[in-house]
Amino acid sequence: MSKKVEVLSDQAALIARSLELILSKLETAIQERGRFTIALSGGSTPKPLYEAIANQKLPWDKIHVFWGDERYVPSDHPDSNELMARRAWLDRVDIPATNIHSIPTLDGDPAVSAAKYEKHLQEFFQATPGEFPSLDVILLGMGDDAHTASLFPDTEALKVSDRLITVGNKDASQRITFTYPFINAARCVIFVVAGANKRPALAQVFAPNAPDFTYPSRLIQPQGELWWLLDAAAAQELKQG
Numbered sequence: 001m002s003k004k005v006e007v008l009s010d011q012a013a014l015i016a017r018s019l020e021l022i023l024s025k026l027e028t029a030i031q032e033r034g035r036f037t038i039a040l041s042g043g044s045t046p047k048p049l050y051e052a053i054a055n056q057k058l059p060w061d062k063i064h065v066f067w068g069d070e071r072y073v074p075s076d077h078p079d080s081n082e083l084m085a086r087r088a089w090l091d092r093v094d095i096p097a098t099n100i101h102s103i104p105t106l107d108g109d110p111a112v113s114a115a116k117y118e119k120h121l122q123e124f125f126q127a128t129p130g131e132f133p134s135l136d137v138i139l140l141g142m143g144d145d146a147h148t149a150s151l152f153p154d155t156e157a158l159k160v161s162d163r164l165i166t167v168g169n170k171d172a173s174q175r176i177t178f179t180y181p182f183i184n185a186a187r188c189v190i191f192v193v194a195g196a197n198k199r200p201a202l203a204q205v206f207a208p209n210a211p212d213f214t215y216p217s218r219l220i221q222p223q224g225e226l227w228w229l230l231d232a233a234a235a236q237e238l239k240q241g
Ligand SMILES: O=C1O[C@H](COP(=O)(O)O)[C@@H](O)[C@H](O)[C@H]1O
Pocket: 040, 041, 042, 043, 044, 045, 046, 069, 070, 071, 081, 140, 141, 142, 143, 144, 147, 148, 149, 150
């Protein structure tokens, strides 16, 4: 694994750098493999990044979009990660509908939906059960409790190491999430983290010793590249430490 940490002066610089990195991975992937696969994060931080991607001239037919996690709500629900990405990016470009790989959320049972998405991923990547295919880029955020994707502190999802997709739990509500070994199979994982409220969690995630299950972002140790792109507000304690 190669780990790189970059601190950007503000949110605009953070988004500009994230965009630059994604575009460089996209160019390489298309040159080498003829397509670019990316998993998106939700929350609020990546919205301006998605808007910036929508403003690029890109070979949309060669770009395949997945989600690293999703809330268990219909795709037109205000909490839907897909809805945010569609409004900010996907509905604004000429990407084929078949290149948008939504997480199913209408089965009435998150475990059924998780299994369906896993099957879809295995078919797309022509992976056998038990094999962990590699996305070109997995974009991640981090919550102020150090969760990433929908891998929340001290939850059962953190123990799942034999599947690509599982059910995550945020308090009483269930979500669908990539498992940490699937994230770790990626060619490149990019965390984009902004805001002073992330400082305490970040300090624990970067500490030499802290419990991984309490700070789930620590479990992200990909075989490929790991990038932490932070704004100055989020990184302040790291610089002091
Ligand atoms: O709940 C979620 O939150 C995290 C972090 O979001 P942020 O707005 O604090 O950046 C996000 O990465 C995840 O995809 C989302 O479902």
